[in-house]
Amino acid sequence: MNNLGVIFKRELGSYFATPLAYIFIVIFLVLSALFTFDLGGFYTAGQADLNAFFSFHSWLYLFLVPALAMRLWAEERKSGTIELLMTLPVSRVDMVLGKFLAAWVFVGIALLLTFPIVITVNYLGNPDNGAIFTGYIGSWLLAGGYLAIGSCMSAATKNQVIAFILSVVVCFIFIAAGIPMVLDFFSTWAPQWLVDAIASFSFQVRFSALSHGVLELRDLLYFLSLMAGWLFATAIVIDLKKAD
Amino acid sequence: MISINSLTKRFGEHVAVDNLSFDVKPGEVLGFLGPNGAGKSTTMKMLTGFLTPDGGSASVCGFDVQSQILQAQQQMGYLPEGAPCYGDMRVKGFLEFIAAIRGFSGAEKHKRVARAVEQVELQSVLGQRIETLSKGFKRRVGLAQAILHDPQVLILDEPTDGLDPNQKHHVRHLIQQLAEGSNKIVVISTHILEEVSAVCSRAVIIGHGRLLADGTPEELEARSRYHQAVTLTLSQSVDAVDTQALQQLPGVLAVESQRDGQQLTVLAKPGEVIFPAVGQLAREQQWQVAELSVERGRLDDVFRGLTSGEAA
Numbered sequence: 429m430n431n432l433g434v435i436f437k438r439e440l441g442s443y444f445a446t447p448l449a450y451i452f453i454v455i456f457l458v459l460s461a462l463f464t465f466d467l468g469g470f471y472t473a474g475q476a477d478l479n480a481f482f483s484f485h486s487w488l489y490l491f492l493v494p495a496l497a498m499r500l501w502a503e504e505r506k507s508g509t510i511e512l513l514m515t516l517p518v519s520r521v522d523m524v525l526g527k528f529l530a531a532w533v534f535v536g537i538a539l540l541l542t543f544p545i546v547i548t549v550n551y552l553g554n555p556d557n558g559a560i561f562t563g564y565i566g567s568w569l570l571a572g573g574y575l576a577i578g579s580c581m582s583a584a585t586k587n588q589v590i591a592f593i594l595s596v597v598v599c600f601i602f603i604a605a606g607i608p609m610v611l612d613f614f615s616t617w618a619p620q621w622l623v624d625a626i627a628s629f630s631f632q633v634r635f636s637a638l639s640h641g642v643l644e645l646r647d648l649l650y651f652l653s654l655m656a657g658w659l660f661a662t663a664i665v666i667d668l669k670k671a672d
Numbered sequence: 673m674i675s676i677n678s679l680t681k682r683f684g685e686h687v688a689v690d691n692l693s694f695d696v697k698p699g700e701v702l703g704f705l706g707p708n709g710a711g712k713s714t715t716m717k718m719l720t721g722f723l724t725p726d727g728g729s730a731s732v733c734g735f736d737v738q739s740q741i742l743q744a745q746q747q748m749g750y751l752p753e754g755a756p757c758y759g760d761m762r763v764k765g766f767l768e769f770i771a772a773i774r775g776f777s778g779a780e781k782h783k784r785v786a787r788a789v790e791q792v793e794l795q796s797v798l799g800q801r802i803e804t805l806s807k808g809f810k811r812r813v814g815l816a817q818a819i820l821h822d823p824q825v826l827i828l829d830e831p832t833d834g835l836d837p838n839q840k841h842h843v844r845h846l847i848q849q850l851a852e853g854s855n856k857i858v859v860i861s862t863h864i865l866e867e868v869s870a871v872c873s874r875a876v877i878i879g880h881g882r883l884l885a886d887g888t889p890e891e892l893e894a895r896s897r898y899h900q901a902v903t904l905t906l907s908q909s910v911d912a913v914d915t916q917a918l919q920q921l922p923g924v925l926a927v928e929s930q931r932d933g934q935q936l937t938v939l940a941k942p943g944e945v946i947f948p949a950v951g952q953l954a955r956e957q958q959w960q961v962a963e964l965s966v967e968r969g970r971l972d973d974v975f976r977g978l979t980s981g982e983a984a
């Protein structure tokens with residue numbers, strides 16, 4: 429457990445050692461503002477909530493989070509440091525979790541830096557701050573799901589670009605599972621339980637509940653088990669492919 | 673103590689390490705020799721837990737490298753080939769990271785880092801990013817990382833590869849210092865044979881993943897056809913010398929002439945000492961001898977013979 433903290437610290441520090449962290453944060457903030465105020469119609473909606481802000485997060489993360497996750501393992505494999513890391517007395521769990529948590533906390537920091545929008549909405553009206561808080565938690569969980577997928581894809585290849593593309597595709601499948609268009613396609617021929625099952629796997633469906641301020645245990649469990657599953661897969665993929 | 677039993681590793685059809693067995697005892701500095709692709713690095717990677725063996729077993733200080741790898745890794749310091757380090761970290765930060773992983777904290781951590789830095793002379797680059805360092809310094813960072821926790825077993829994969837002669841000398845000196853008077857094990861893989869004569873107490877030669885020879889560097893040198901050979905460097909032409917008389921001396925196997933016809937190498941039959949007889953003959957015949965020396969044997973000769981399948 430001690431080594432988990434050491435790995436976590438090194439990883440988090442490494443984001444800020446290069447311009448990567450700052451570029452990521454700036455792009456994230458600019459895009460989320462653009463989506464909220466322009467596409468989301470934050471002002472014209474005339475409502476004191478952050479639905480316009482959160483509703484685009486699943487799409488925003490689709491490209492930004494894989495860009496962050498792609499380096500997690502691919503870079504270690506490319507530079508050969510994976511051999512150093514894996515011959516140090518560090519357990520797989522500490523490695524995989526330490527790296528993941530560092531990336532997740534980093535996204536959390538970026539997310540917290542959107543605080544001016546909370547101030548804005550409180551200045552303009554009387555929003556339900558509990559719902560906003562739940563929305564933030566939901567958004568962070570969503571990012572965690574994307575990151576866990578990205579971590580696994582990054583472990584599968586030396587090439588960061590391939591890792592990025594694979595993560596985007598897999599994450600997209602998880603979003604697409606909840607789009608009405610996709611569900612309509614299935615509902616024409618598939619039994620209802622299958623359509624429900626597909627929809628229940630969707631980021632979109634789970635996240636929209638959270639972003640509207642509804643924190644349910646099953647949604648929380650969904651995201652946590654999704655992360656656990658993909659991180660477990662990461663550990664397996666690393667063991668299989670580490671020396672390639 | 674390292675013990676390796678029938679260790680095997682396959683990559684697809686290719687057998688990289690084939691039923692390899694040997695032990696390394698405390699106090700030994702083992703030179704692990706072999707041509708490129710012989711399986712040296714693969715064996716080291718299995719010992720350090722990076723690769724999983726396909727067959728056989730190995731243990732380090734009593735810990736099995738498959739079932740007790742974390743304990744085994746705690747006993748080991750490892751310099752992987754090419755000394756990979758996190759390029760975006762600064763030297764000091766990197767070493768502190770390694771120290772923390774090794775379980776040191778607070779004052780003890782700083783002491784360990786300071787000592788390793790001193791041992792490999794990294795003081796001047798402590799604040800630099802590792803990616804900006806020269807090859808020699810990077811290698812030293814890799815070494816510092818490996819010796820930081822004063823391990824019982826030190827495994828170095830080509831520690832001097834690509835270094836300039838001064839740096840090579842320095843690294844060898846360091847290895848000698850580490851091994852001196854301690855009960856530690858140092859395993860060095862290399863294909864530079866002078867290195868083995870210089871620092872190792874034992875040499876193991878492998879080829880195609882199999883053990884070819886195992887002994888002290890002296891024992892291996894004795895297997896050379898040049899063992900106990902006498903080299904005569906003349907200040908006159910070889911043609912003026914009666915090589916027939918040399919041939920007929922007792923114990924002489926053959927006479928070879930080299931280098932612009934001014935040097936003769938007289939090979940001895942196995943187990944024979946011919947130096948006195950050759951010296952006496954040279955005096956009797958009044959050859960103009962500039963230099964007369966006995967060879968210990970040529971390790972590279974033995975190495976080539978063993979690894980290319982020819983008789984040494």
